[in-house]
Amino acid sequence: MDVYLWWIGAAAADHELLGMVRRRTEQAFGLPVRAWLSHERPADSYDARRQQHSSTRILKWLLDARPKEAAKIVGLTDVDLFIPILTFVYGEAQLGGTAAVVSTARLASDTGFRPDHALLTARVVKESVHELGHTFGLIHCPRPTCVMARSVNLVQVDAKEPVLCHDCHIRFGELRKQGQEHHE
Amino acid sequence: MSRERTRILIVDDEEIVRESLSAWLEKDGYTLATAQDGETALERIRKERWSILLVDLKMPGIDGLQVLEEARKIQPEAVAVIMTAYATVDSAVAAMKIGAYDYLVKPFDPEELSLMIQKIVTQQALVRENVLLRKVLKREYHFRDLISKSPTMQAVFDLARTAARSHSTILILGESGTGKELLARAVHAESPRSQGPFVAVSCAALTETLLESELFGHEKGAFTGAAARRKGKFEMAHGGTLFLDEIGDVTSKLQLDLLRVLEDRKFFRVGGSEAVTVDVRIIAATNRDLQKAVADGSFREDLFYRLNVIPIHLPPLRDRLEDMPLLVEHFLEQLGAEMNRQIDGVSTDAMGILMAHTWPGNVRELRNVLERAIVVAPGRVIETSDLGLRRPPCADIGDNGSLASLDDVEKHHICRVLQDAGGNISQAARTLGIDRATLYNKMKKYQLRKDGEPEPEQEPS
Ligand SMILES: [Zn+2]
Ligand SMILES: [Zn+2]
Numbered sequence: 201m202d203v204y205l206w207w208i209g210a211a212a213a214d215h216e217l218l219g220m221v222r223r224r225t226e227q228a229f230g231l232p233v234r235a236w237l238s239h240e241r242p243a244d245s246y247d248a249r250r251q252q253h254s255s256t257r258i259l260k261w262l263l264d265a266r267p268k269e270a271a272k273i274v275g276l277t278d279v280d281l282f283i284p285i286l287t288f289v290y291g292e293a294q295l296g297g298t299a300a301v302v303s304t305a306r307l308a309s310d311t312g313f314r315p316d317h318a319l320l321t322a323r324v325v326k327e328s329v330h331e332l333g334h335t336f337g338l339i340h341c342p343r344p345t346c347v348m349a350r351s352v353n354l355v356q357v358d359a360k361e362p363v364l365c366h367d368c369h370i371r372f373g374e375l376r377k378q379g380q381e382h383h384e
Numbered sequence: 385m386s387r388e389r390t391r392i393l394i395v396d397d398e399e400i401v402r403e404s405l406s407a408w409l410e411k412d413g414y415t416l417a418t419a420q421d422g423e424t425a426l427e428r429i430r431k432e433r434w435s436i437l438l439v440d441l442k443m444p445g446i447d448g449l450q451v452l453e454e455a456r457k458i459q460p461e462a463v464a465v466i467m468t469a470y471a472t473v474d475s476a477v478a479a480m481k482i483g484a485y486d487y488l489v490k491p492f493d494p495e496e497l498s499l500m501i502q503k504i505v506t507q508q509a510l511v512r513e514n515v516l517l518r519k520v521l522k523r524e525y526h527f528r529d530l531i532s533k534s535p536t537m538q539a540v541f542d543l544a545r546t547a548a549r550s551h552s553t554i555l556i557l558g559e560s561g562t563g564k565e566l567l568a569r570a571v572h573a574e575s576p577r578s579q580g581p582f583v584a585v586s587c588a589a590l591t592e593t594l595l596e597s598e599l600f601g602h603e604k605g606a607f608t609g610a611a612a613r614r615k616g617k618f619e620m621a622h623g624g625t626l627f628l629d630e631i632g633d634v635t636s637k638l639q640l641d642l643l644r645v646l647e648d649r650k651f652f653r654v655g656g657s658e659a660v661t662v663d664v665r666i667i668a669a670t671n672r673d674l675q676k677a678v679a680d681g682s683f684r685e686d687l688f689y690r691l692n693v694i695p696i697h698l699p700p701l702r703d704r705l706e707d708m709p710l711l712v713e714h715f716l717e718q719l720g721a722e723m724n725r726q727i728d729g730v731s732t733d734a735m736g737i738l739m740a741h742t743w744p745g746n747v748r749e750l751r752n753v754l755e756r757a758i759v760v761a762p763g764r765v766i767e768t769s770d771l772g773l774r775r776p777p778c779a780d781i782g783d784n785g786s787l788a789s790l791d792d793v794e795k796h797h798i799c800r801v802l803q804d805a806g807g808n809i810s811q812a813a814r815t816l817g818i819d820r821a822t823l824y825n826k827m828k829k830y831q832l833r834k835d836g837e838p839e840p841e842q843e844p845s
Binding site for chain 1: 490
């Protein structure tokens with residue numbers, strides 16, 4: 201089970217941030233996570249009318265462009281993401297699939313003030329773990345402190361811990377077992 | 385709260401909207417389905433139950449508004465949310481007028497969508513809980529089709545349940561309309577004979593000869609018009625229960641016939657010479673005072689004792705007024721369904737009148753009054769004017785030749801004033817020139833106060 205983390209943002213990669221996301225996702229799921237370095241960037245994900253990037257199109261691109269050995273791939277970006285029916289999303293993932301994407305754009309601040317780096321990192325970590333959780337088939341958790349809790353605003357993001365709660369952890373184990381049986 | 389039980393149907397002609405919306409909601413664990421046009425949507429709404437309908441307003445063919453209108457008829461409990469673009473907010477508002485829960489302007493804020501869905505799910509869970517709770521409560525107050533929470537009736541139910549298990553004869557006593565036949569049916573249904581027939585005969589409806597042949601049957605040619613042999617109710621009830629209603633009205637000859645059947649468990653068909661034996665459990669009922677009838681010689685004492693093995697007294701409705709709200713709710717639900725009308729309840733004033741009525745016809749009369757009220761009521765709440773009941777005159781005082789006491793006069797006067805005020809306590813108190821609390825105390829003292837009426841300090845002014 202190879203999990204890859206890939207910076208696909210417009211600005212240069214923040215290696216401190218990426219390192220933290222990598223360590224925390226490894227801790228949350230007990231799996232090795234690798235950083236993938238490449239200059240390739242998603243093509244035609246930008247929507248001129250909305251002046252945002254389509255997270256769905258980025259997921260499709262990630263699926264195609266990912267290293268073949270990557271069973272899961274999490275794209276990290278600094279561009280603002282949307283899905284057609286919503287004004288924005290922090291991230292998006294294929295439920296029980298392969299690809300996930302998380303954006304730092306709205307996690308930085310919703311007041312326009314300069315982001316606190318530690319706080320931003322903590323939020324990106326949580327949303328990355330969250331979206332990766334979705335690719336493993338985990339759905340939203342009713343516990344507001346669980347990383348799998350739905351968060352549609354920064355207060356909710358900040359209320360979460362970067363780890364799976366007990367129930368979600370058990371569920372993750374079941375889903376992984378099912379997945380492995382499926383492969384045999 | 386189970387999210388899988390929340391079934392959401394997304395109706396939108398744009399594939400990308402259907403896909404992204406279901407991908408988003410799928411992560412919350414809801415059960416999702418999509419329809420690309422109004423027709424497909426209505427088909428699915430006819431076939432399956434939905435908790436939430438997310439409907440796009442503008443679609444080719446059947447538009448969202450039409451889907452909404454139809455859906456409300458097919459599945460009124462499904463909550464509809466309208467999705468719209470800026471240009472059509474006005475029609476979204478129009479959609480809310482025909483029953484949409486709310487509308488979302490595309491593209492919507494994730495928080496807005498999330499909160500709305502959560503709110504709907506919570507509300508639906510509460511409604512479900514409420515319905516469940518009410519069902520449980522009602523079951524407690526039920527003995528088959530009889531409903532009551534009054535202690536007297538609960539004792540009746542207990543006695544009837546115990547009696548049902550035996551094969552003993554039961555005598556049900558009670559005014560007309562108190563549910564004697566319902567009780568007899570309930571006893572039958574709870575008895576070991578429940579698989580057998582339940583046969584009911586009203587002894588007052590027929591002449592002596594007809595009743596005789598009705599009960600015991602007749603042989604061919606037994607009398608003019610008896611063209612063929614006919615089975616009587618006793619035979620028809622074989623293996624089951626025979627309910628003899630208005631037993632106090634049978635003639636002395638039939639009383640003797642019945643006594644013989646009860647003693648020997650066999651009888652002769654009219655015009656027949658061969659004894660017929662049947663296995664029948666007898667439940668008799670009457671609204672007459674049989675003991676008095678025995679005393680004045682109009683009812684056979686030996687038959688009375690044969691029948692009076694397990695006597696069950698059904699109290700009149702006026703003696704179990706605490707059941708009024710329960711019964712009203714039950715009948716409104718039942719009649720509303722029969723008559724295809726949604727009635728939410730009765731107004732406080734109307735309930736006051738129902739409580740004050742003397743109910744000579746008991747529960748049956750109540751049902752009739754409510755049936756009529758549903759017919760004439762223009763709205764979803766039964767008002768005083770829909771009931772067709774006048775407040776009964778206050779008990780007359782001093783008509784027995786003696787002078788009334790001051791208390792009697794006060795009681796009578798308060799009763800009159802309350803009537804004039806249509807049961808409105810505040811208004812009555814004003815007329816009487818006393819405060820509401822004082823009026824309440826007097827109503828309590830004279831038993832003019834109804835159960836369930838709030839204490840004065842709780843009543844909003
Ligand atoms: Zn999520
Ligand atoms: Zn959890």
